[in-house]
Amino acid sequence: xxxxxxxxxxxxxxxxxxxxxxxxxxxxxxxxxxxxxxxxxxxxxxxxxxxxxxxxxxxxxxxxxxxxxxxxxxxxxxxxxxxxxxxxxxxxxxxxxxxxxxxxxxxxxxxxxxxxxxxxxxxxxxxxxxxxxxxxxxxxxxxxxxxxxxxxxxxxxxxxxxxxxxxxxxxxxxxxxxxxxxxxxxxxxxxxxxxxxxxxxxxxxxxxxxxxxxxxxxxxxxxxxxxxxxxxxxxxxxxxxxxxxxxxxxxxxxxxxxxxxxxxxxxxxxxxxxxxxxxxxxxxxxxxxxxxxxxxxxxxxxxxxx
Amino acid sequence: xxxxxxxxxxxxxxxxxxxxxxxxxxxxxxxxxxxxxxxxxxxxxxxxxxxxxxxxxxxxxxxxxxxxxxxxxxxxxxxxxxxxxxxxxxxxxxxxxxxxxxxxxxxxxxxxxxxxxxxxxxxxxxxxxxxxxxxxxxxxxxxxxxxxxxxxxxxxxxxxxxxxxxxxxxxxxxxxxxxxxxxxxxxxxxxxxxxxxxxxxxxxxxxxxxxxxxxxxxxxxxxxxxxxxxxxxxxxxxxxxxxxxxxxxxxxxxxxxxxxxxxxxxxxxxxxxxxxxxxxxxxxxxxxxx
Numbered sequence: 345x346x347x348x349x350x351x352x353x354x355x356x357x358x359x360x361x362x363x364x365x366x367x368x369x370x371x372x373x374x375x376x377x378x379x380x381x382x383x384x385x386x387x388x389x390x391x392x393x394x395x396x397x398x399x400x401x402x403x404x405x406x407x408x409x410x411x412x413x414x415x416x417x418x419x420x421x422x423x424x425x426x427x428x429x430x431x432x433x434x435x436x437x438x439x440x441x442x443x444x445x446x447x448x449x450x451x452x453x454x455x456x457x458x459x460x461x462x463x464x465x466x467x468x469x470x471x472x473x474x475x476x477x478x479x480x481x482x483x484x485x486x487x488x489x490x491x492x493x494x495x496x497x498x499x500x501x502x503x504x505x506x507x508x509x510x511x512x513x514x515x516x517x518x519x520x521x522x523x524x525x526x527x528x529x530x531x532x533x534x535x536x537x538x539x540x541x542x543x544x545x546x547x548x549x550x551x552x553x554x555x556x557x558x559x560x561x562x563x564x565x566x567x568x569x570x571x572x573x574x575x576x577x578x579x580x581x582x583x584x585x586x587x588x589x590x591x592x593x594x595x596x597x598x599x600x601x602x603x604x605x606x607x608x609x610x611x612x613x614x615x616x617x618x619x620x621x622x623x624x625x626x627x628x629x630x631x632x633x634x635x636x637x638x639x640x641x642x643x644x645x646x647x648x649x650x
Numbered sequence: 651x652x653x654x655x656x657x658x659x660x661x662x663x664x665x666x667x668x669x670x671x672x673x674x675x676x677x678x679x680x681x682x683x684x685x686x687x688x689x690x691x692x693x694x695x696x697x698x699x700x701x702x703x704x705x706x707x708x709x710x711x712x713x714x715x716x717x718x719x720x721x722x723x724x725x726x727x728x729x730x731x732x733x734x735x736x737x738x739x740x741x742x743x744x745x746x747x748x749x750x751x752x753x754x755x756x757x758x759x760x761x762x763x764x765x766x767x768x769x770x771x772x773x774x775x776x777x778x779x780x781x782x783x784x785x786x787x788x789x790x791x792x793x794x795x796x797x798x799x800x801x802x803x804x805x806x807x808x809x810x811x812x813x814x815x816x817x818x819x820x821x822x823x824x825x826x827x828x829x830x831x832x833x834x835x836x837x838x839x840x841x842x843x844x845x846x847x848x849x850x851x852x853x854x855x856x857x858x859x860x861x862x863x864x865x866x867x868x869x870x871x872x873x874x875x876x877x878x879x880x881x882x883x884x885x886x887x888x889x890x891x892x893x894x895x896x897x898x899x900x901x902x903x904x905x906x907x908x909x910x911x912x913x914x915x916x917x918x919x920x921x922x923x924x925x926x927x928x929x930x931x932x933x934x935x936x937x938x939x940x
Contacts, residue, residue: 536778540841543736544791544848545768554794559781 385630392627395422395620406624411590413610413618422621424603426590428628430507431602433593434582435575437511438518443568445515446522450567453523454530455552472520481581484513489585492597500597505587508596513581518571525570529563530556562643569643573636576629579604603629684711686753687852687882688733693747694910695728695737703728703911706747708901710852715874715883717893717919720903720934725911726886727775727856729903733884734770734854735763751852768795770852771845776861777837779829779844784811784820787829787840791848806847814843815873835866842873853877855885859892871896890935894923902931 395401401422408423453462493504501508533556541551557564579602587599588609603625614622688710695702703725710716718726728737735756737743749756756766779787788807789797797803807824811817816839820827829840838858845853855874859867867889874883874896887893893900900922902914915928926932 534778536774536776537780539736539739540774540778540780540844541790541794542739543734543767543772543774544794544844545764545766546791546794547764550794554790555780 388623388626388630391620391623392630393624395617395624399617399620401617401621406628409592413614413621415616415618420617422617422624424621424625424628426592427601427603427606427625429592430586430590430600431576431604431629431632433600434507434510434514434586434602435572437507437596438514438575439568439572441511441515442519442522442571446519446567446571447526447564449519450523450526450530451552451556454527455548455556469520469523472516477517477578477581478584480513480517481584484509484581484585488512496597500595502597503587503599505585505599506597507586507593507600510582510586510600510602511596513585514575514578517578517581518574521574522567522571525567526560526564529560529567532563533559566640566643569636569640573633576632576636577604579608583608684714686710687712687751688884689748689750689753690729690732691748691750693729693732693745693749695725695732696744696746697740698742701908701910703903704906704908706913708913708916710882710884711899712882713878713880714898715878715885715896717897717900718884718886718903719888719890719893719900720911720914721905722888723911724903724905726903728911729913730854730856730884730886731772733852734772735766736772738763768848769850770854771848771850773838773841773845773853773855773858775857777834777841779832779837779840781828781830783825784827784829784832784840785824788843788847790844795848810843810847811840813846813877814839815869816840816843833866835862835869838862838866838870839873842870846877850881852882852884855883857886857888860888867892890923894919902926902928902934904930904934 395406396403405422406424408421409425410421410423411426412419412421414420449465453465457465488509489504491504492501492506492509537555537559538548538551541555542548546554582602583605586601586605588601588605589599590601590606591598593600607622607625610618610622686709689708691707693706694704706725706729708716718730720726731737732745732749733751733756737745745757751766751769755761780790782790785807788810789803792803792806797806808817808821811820816836819836820832820840829837832840838861842853842858859870862870871892874885877883878898885893885896897919899916900919901916902922903911904914906912915922915926915931917927921927922931923935926935932938
């Protein structure tokens with residue numbers, strides 16, 4: 345082995361260096377990305393901790409509910425619980441709405457749809473992804489919010505701006521994400537598995553329910569987590585319909601707020617400690633995202649040995 | 651041991667040491683009065699406009715093993731899958747002619763394919779266990795057909811695994827071990843057990859040993875000889891010696907000038923391999939086929 349190599353490199357002295365070029369280019373690209381991520385993480389962590397380090401706000405205070413951020417007024421309190429709770433709540437309900445629709449659609453596309461239906465729905469999904477979030481927000485603002493106010497006022501939708509409106513708009517936005525990732529999970533289930541079930545005299549639905557779904561389960565779970573991650577990060581569209589009330593979410597019909605929408609709302613006014621608190625909110629958002637990344641990686645590991 | 655698919659002519663003398671049961675015992679194993687389990691009459695299968703196999707007429711006697719042999723692409727598997735309506739799943743495939751199970755038209759409008767597939771099991775070319783435990787693999791069919799009683803399921807699983815000669819190798823980790831963690835030969839026997847668990851009357855095997863090593867192949871062949879007592883078996887094989895070893899009757903298919911497969915000759919296995927009526931069969935079994 346070694347002799348072959350050395351005789352080759354003797355024959356062409358420049359070969360080894362030339363063979364090394366692709367490796368160096370790809371390595372450089374990897375280093376740039378890793379460096380950027382590391383800088384970003386480091387920066388957000390450092391700025392996010394200033395609230396505690398520089399301004400001396402006790403860590404426990406962010407787990408309170410009162411949001412009185414303006415340093416110019418007396419008695420500030422940086423309770424982030426309404427934002428954390430709002431983010432999780434809006435995200436969770438969005439996932440509850442979007443998951444059955446997306447997984448159902450993905451199953452339809454992967455298992456049932458004839459070719460022509462797939463050729464219509466797949467570009468439609470891509471259009472869904474391509475619509476800017478401000479358009480979703482605008483539609484929510486001029487169509488959904490007034491509709492909730494006028495038609496469902498009796499259910500407590502006093503203004504229409506609400507937890508439910510935010511979740512509904514978000515669910516539309518994460519639908520394509522969950523659909524396309526679950527679709528991929530379904531189509532990689534070998535055709536053999538379905539045939540094996542059908543050859544045992546089961547119906548097509550039984551084959552889907554008892555073979556395709558369990559086999560693709562980790563893929564579907566990954567899809568949902570990706571959807572949640574996208575939901576946690578979305579700011580603009582949610583901010584336009586959610587009402588932005590810094591309270592702990594208790595009713596789907598009432599306004600709430602989220603970490604992202606509060607950051608976009610406050611960033612032009614916030615100075616000093618208030619500004620630091622916004623960075624801390626960014627850090628919390630980052631921790632939520634990283635948790636999802638960890639969950640996805642754990643899911644990925646679990647599915648590999650099968 | 652000679653090669654499994656050699657170019658030399660296959661003579662009874664050469665087959666004897668491998669034959670199981672011996673060739674002599676096989677001839678005439680099926681009396682003329684044996685009941686006809688499967689019957690095909692003028693069956694043609696089309697994929698879209700293209701005729702894949704044409705005008706096949708054959709009878710499979712009950713409790714016997716019939717082998718389908720012939721070159722690749724001659725429609726053996728296609729004919730096989732007419733008998734459990736698996737061709738229905740291929741878009742654009744049409745089956746013409748008449749196919750009967752116990753004298754009844756399998757393709758009558760009132761017949762549901764799922765009913766046929768409960769009576770006619772299929773073992774695939776590549777072992778395809780489900781990604782679940784050995785127990786769940788075997789219990790899959792009975793569960794889907796409504797069996798909920800645990801004791802009954804335990805019983806079916808044990809019986810099926812014993813019949814498939816896999817019980818002793820897996821009985822200690824039935825529920826812990828995934829079907830996918832078994833060796834290729836074990837996986838194929840698991841697939842056979844899974845089929846047996848739905849209590850079929852006919853078992854179709856589509857080149858069940860082509861992905862297996864010789865030892866695993868031998869085990870499956872022994873199994874086929876044992877299962878014959880209770881089931882009617884149809885096996886597609888590329889391995890002529892396998893056909894000679896396991897089957898009572900052999901059907902030879904080839905590809906016509908029109909690129910459609912057809913049945914050349916069907917006879918007792920001994921006759922097909924020693925004294926076939928058709929020159930094409932003679933050429934194929936003696937290895938003179940292109």
